Amino acid sequence: MAMSSGQSYPVGARIGDRYAVVRDLGAGRDGHVYLVTDEYLATDVALKLLAPRPGQAATWDEAQLLEQLRSDFLLPVFNADVAHPSDLRYITTAYMPGGDVGNKAAPCGVTTQQAIQWGVDIAHGLDRVHASGLVHRDVKPANVYLTEAGNALLGDLGMAHRLDPSGVAPPDGTPATVAPEVLGQGGVCTVASDVYSLGATVFYLLTGRYPADTRGETQRVLERVKAGSKRKVRDLGPHVSQSLGQVIEKCLSIDPADRPGSALDVANRLASAKVHDRVWSLVPDHQDHLLCMAGAVKRTAKPVTVCAVPTGPAQCNIEVRLPSGARPSGAGAT
Numbered sequence: 001m002a003m004s005s006g007q008s009y010p011v012g013a014r015i016g017d018r019y020a021v022v023r024d025l026g027a028g029r030d031g032h033v034y035l036v037t038d039e040y041l042a043t044d045v046a047l048k049l050l051a052p053r054p055g056q057a058a059t060w061d062e063a064q065l066l067e068q069l070r071s072d073f074l075l076p077v078f079n080a081d082v083a084h085p086s087d088l089r090y091i092t093t094a095y096m097p098g099g100d101v102g103n104k105a106a107p108c109g110v111t112t113q114q115a116i117q118w119g120v121d122i123a124h125g126l127d128r129v130h131a132s133g134l135v136h137r138d139v140k141p142a143n144v145y146l147t148e149a150g151n152a153l154l155g156d157l158g159m160a161h162r163l164d165p166s167g168v169a170p171p172d173g174t175p176a177t178v179a180p181e182v183l184g185q186g187g188v189c190t191v192a193s194d195v196y197s198l199g200a201t202v203f204y205l206l207t208g209r210y211p212a213d214t215r216g217e218t219q220r221v222l223e224r225v226k227a228g229s230k231r232k233v234r235d236l237g238p239h240v241s242q243s244l245g246q247v248i249e250k251c252l253s254i255d256p257a258d259r260p261g262s263a264l265d266v267a268n269r270l271a272s273a274k275v276h277d278r279v280w281s282l283v284p285d286h287q288d289h290l291l292c293m294a295g296a297v298k299r300t301a302k303p304v305t306v307c308a309v310p311t312g313p314a315q316c317n318i319e320v321r322l323p324s325g326a327r328p329s330g331a332g333a334t
């Protein structure tokens with residue numbers, strides 16, 4: 001069956017004379033994903049049909065490199081190819097029933113310890129991509145999958161592109177996580193732009209929000225990103241330690257030269273960031289509260305919630321409470 005763009009394949013349809021569609025897994029910015037049975041290997045895999053690139057030759061220089069990429073931190077690519085004569089690229093990977101970390105981190109992020117662990121995993125996967133002379137170009141929470149053991153694997157390598165000898169690749173990315181220098185005339189992707197997206201991804205894992213204000217039309221969001229307008233991680237997540245906040249802000253430096261020099265550097269900085277003793281995370285805001293956090297039990301310390309309660313324009317009380325509703329000794333409203 002010839003593949004064509006924009007077409008949705010029903011259950012049972014065959015793709016590339018090898019794959020039979022079991023279920024539609026959804027569509028993204030750059031293609032459509034199906035759970036398929038690989039009839040050669042008699043196993044189920046995820047197949048992403050990538051959107052066509054009008055006017056470009058039916059070749060895919062990166063395909064072979066992608067198949068060779070193997071790491072404990074990358075979603076394994078089984079097959080990357082172009083289906084002739086339709087010129088549609090496709091990529092097959094392991095099917096990940098555990099879903100992506102973006103879903104796990106919505107709406108308030110995960111604990112700082114969990115965000116660091118996944119951030120380090122993603123950074124190691126990204127470093128492997130860079131070591132092959134490729135840039136990923138779409139690092140974001142929705143492109144990071146969870147194993148049964150709870151580890152994070154960087155996936156969606158379909159947009160990966162070979163770096164030219166000067167270390168640049170054509171621009172691409174998702175508004176919420178793309179680096180500002182990728183946008184606009186002459187924009188390019190580099191190792192540094194992937195490092196920015198990695199920082200934006202860990203920012204999301206910590207807070208359930210992106211550094212860019214993503215509300216409104218895509219064009220407006222892109223204009224904000226390009227202008228360098230962004231929020232600070234500790235403004236949206238006061239539970240994030242100063243040390244960890246500094247790592248994130250460095251990844252999100254507007255000048256690419258100010259960012260950590262490699263994804264491995266980010267992994268090391270994340271792993272050695274000092275974090276609070278207690279395990280803190282954001283929780284959904286209580287009614288009329290501005291921002292609420294929970295600190296889980298730590299050794300002899302009791303679980304506690306900290307809430308910002310507005311008291312007037314640009315003013316709030318900070319309330320510290322035990323689950324019983326009582327205030328812990330020594331804590332008061334300020």
Ligand SMILES: Nc1ncnc2c1ncn2[C@@H]1O[C@H](COP(=O)(O)OP(=O)(O)OP(=O)(O)O)[C@@H](O)[C@H]1O
Pocket residue numbers: 025026027028029030031032033046093094095096097099100138142143155156174
């Ligand atoms: N290997 C996989 N295993 C399980 N689900 C997958 C796999 N790959 C993709 N999916 C799911 O298929 C859906 C579509 O994925 P897709 O990558 O096309 O979209 P996206 O990640 O939202 O955006 P983008 O196109 O920017 O990557 C998502 O819900 C995603 O979680």
Ligand SMILES: [Mg+2]
Pocket residue numbers: 028142143156
């Ligand atoms: Mg994706």
